[in-house]
Amino acid sequence: MSEHSDDDGGETCQRCGEKDYDRRTLWMACFYQMNEMREVPYGQVAIRGKVCEPDGVERFEDFLGSGRAREFPKWRVPDDAKESDRIFYTLRVCKECRADWMRAIASWFAASRQDEATGTGAYIREQGGIREMTEAEIAQRFPKGGEVRVRKFKSR
Numbered sequence: 001m002s003e004h005s006d007d008d009g010g011e012t013c014q015r016c017g018e019k020d021y022d023r024r025t026l027w028m029a030c031f032y033q034m035n036e037m038r039e040v041p042y043g044q045v046a047i048r049g050k051v052c053e054p055d056g057v058e059r060f061e062d063f064l065g066s067g068r069a070r071e072f073p074k075w076r077v078p079d080d081a082k083e084s085d086r087i088f089y090t091l092r093v094c095k096e097c098r099a100d101w102m103r104a105i106a107s108w109f110a111a112s113r114q115d116e117a118t119g120t121g122a123y124i125r126e127q128g129g130i131r132e133m134t135e136a137e138i139a140q141r142f143p144k145g146g147e148v149r150v151r152k153f154k155s156r
Contacts, residue, residue: 013094014041024098026091032128034089042089050081 010021027045028034035042052075059069093101115131122133133141 011092013097014091015093015097015100018094018096020094023092023094026093026098026101028089029086030128037127040091042091045088045090047086047088048083049086050077050083051086052077052081 010019011023012019055074055076057071062068118132118134124133
């Protein structure tokens with residue numbers, strides 16, 4: 001997964017292009033073909049194994065002597081767990097780009113969802129979701145007019 005070799009000055013951040021030795025891997029799995037977002041240069045990793053469940057936490061004293069204890073989750077494999085493949089999408093990034101990604105996730109989570117009905121009855125699948133197109137979007141996508149096939153979806 002790493003592009004690093006000792007004599008080349010490090011590994012390039014896939015987002016900003018900075019070259020250094022300190023990179024982080026963002027791992028994403030959401031049961032969706034994220035490579036549909038062609039502008040993002042995801043790598044892919046498959047892991048075969050069993051899904052574990054949280055089983056409390058373990059406390060460890062900070063080895064640097066700060067006096068603060070740190071907690072780490074404990075995991076257990078359920079008796080009925082079956083092995084399966086999990087596909088992850090990955091990005092190798094610098095710490096600043098990882099921080100930008102974390103801020104973007106926090107911002108997305110805090111924002112309220114906007115489901116706007118446009119009344120066109122024309123729906124489009126976009127990055128894993130379904131939304132109704134506006135008249136302007138229909139005109140832009142289908143400038144010559146013609147029929148647009150509409151499929152009904154159950155509302156949430």
